[in-house]
Amino acid sequence: MLPLALQHARVVAVAPMAGGATTPALVAAVEAHGAFAQLAAGYLTAEALRARIAETRALGASRFGVNLFVPNLHRIAPSDYEAYGRAIAADVARVVPDAAVPPLVEDDDDWEAKVDVVVEARVPVVSLTFGLPDDAVLARLRAAGILTLQTVTSEDEALAAANAGVDALTVQASAAGGHSGIWTRDALPADVPLPTLVAGVRAATPLPIVAAGGVASRDDVRRVIDAGADAVAIGTLALRATEAGTSATHRAALADASFDRTELTRAFTGRPARALVTPFVEAHRDAPSGYPALHHLTRPMRAAAAASGDASLVHLWAGEAWRAGRDAPIADILDDLEP
Structure with missing residues (x-):
């Protein structure tokens, strides 16, 4: 009880x-x-x-x-952190122009x-x-x-x-x-x-x-x-x-029939989280374990994308029953x- x-x-x-x-x-x-x-x-x-x-x-x-x-x-080696920062740099630049890889933060x-x-x-x-x-x-x-x-x-x-x-x-x-x-x-x-x-x-x-x-x-x-x-x-x-x-961007994605599946991903935060599958998730299935360092790394990208309505770079958290x-x-x- x-x-x-x-x-x-x-x-x-x-x-x-x-x-x-x-x-x-x-x-x-x-x-x-x-x-x-x-x-x-x-x-x-x-x-x-x-x-x-x-x-x-x-x-x-x-x-x-x-x-x-x-x-x-989930500590990450500085070299792995820098490498992941470079791997997502083109995505980040789409919504945060001229962004540099921020210092590694473990808090x-x-x-x-x-x-x-x-x-x-x-x-x-x-x-x-x-x-x-x-x-x-x-x-x-x-x-x-x-x-x-x-x-x-x-x-x-x-x-x-x-x-x-x-x-x-x-x-x-x-x-x-x-x-x-x-x-x-x-x-x-x-x-x-x-x-x-x-x-x-x-x-x-x-x-x-x-x-x-x-x-x-x-x-x-x-x-x-x-x-x-x-x-x-x-x-x-x-x-x-x-x-x-x-957010309005996340709400819209949850109702968008073009999303057809979820999966566990480390691409946004460095620890496994289930999200709607986007090209960003697919492109970074080999994202390293590194929490909260990767959370801090991708946060500016995610915030800017959500504010602009670009769902492709937002962490669209969703369970398997999202529909x-x-x-x-x-x-x-x-x-x-x-x-």
């Missing part, structure tokens, strides 16, 4: 989506509809996160979570300061992605009365998280859009259907499970619940919600899926 902080009237929750898609308005609308949602702290400064927590509460929400990126650097996404923020704000739930935090951080969150929800992509990760003392798991299948939460450098998540993955994790640990990745319909939700999940989270299907902050998405209020999208 889900811990009290995760218990809501509805089985289907909304996953946190970094980069602007998850807004305080989206989180508040989800909670008002009786479901669980989380703010995405990834790429925000600690002060921006503090402001978003306050804004979400001002909109009437109180039972939401915050998702943090656990530092899990921890303001980790310690964001942990301070969530503890001070006493948010009910903190979810953790990309790796397992150290025991001291988990103890600090526990002491603050904050429930911890750890993203895992395999039975081994689930067991490690359970042994570390987390409260619940987000079990993420490879079909999920955006970044995989896989912990291991230079690895891809196993291509396992979500119900199968959930069943394996359920056999390995009694921890409560929120399942995510490739959910497209009410029948999908039922299958995942039958496999042992306590709740199901959607991400890609929420990108076209009225309340989401998804099931529609433009609608999040309440209607959740109603479509509730079993």
Whole structure:
């Protein structure tokens, strides 16, 4: 059974989506509809996160979570970084003329300061992605009365998280859009259907499970619940919600019939993430592992392309079920899926 902080009237929750898609308005609308949602702290400064927590509460929400990126650097050799910068230079120049390869940046996404923020704000739930935090951080969150929800992509990760003392798991299948939460450098998540993955994790640990990745319909939700999940989270299907902050370029691409598939790619950030396949994705299938260095390298290109409406150079995060998405209020999208 889900811990009290995760218990809501509805089985289907909304996953946190970094980069602007998850807004305080989206989180508040989800909670008002009786479901669980989380703010995405990834790429925000600690002060921006503090402001978003306050804004979400001002909109009437109180039972939401915050998702943090656990530092899990996939360090890249300077020579490999420079080589990839040269490999994408022609693409970058299309939207950022005269751009030079920026200095290599390896950072921890303001980790310690964001942990301070969530503890001070006493948010009910903190979810953790990309790796397992150290025991001291988990103890600090526990002491603050904050429930911890750890993203895992395999039975081994689930067991490690359970042994570390987390409260619940987000079990993420490879079909999920955006970044995989896989912990291991230079690895891809196993291509396992979500119900199968959930069943394996359920056999390995009694921890409560929120399942995510490739959910497209009410029948999908039922299958995942039958496999042992306590709740199901959607991400890609929420990108076209009225309340989401998804860019116009990304929204249009998700509805564009010319896109015919997704795949896991490192081309934009240096760690595996599922996106709609574009010529940029196809041309850089050999992109090196290097997170967050490649994220910082491609960020100016992605931002300029999104602003100009050039979807070919945007990280069009999308799960395998992206065609099931529609433009609608999040309440209607959740109603479509509730079993």
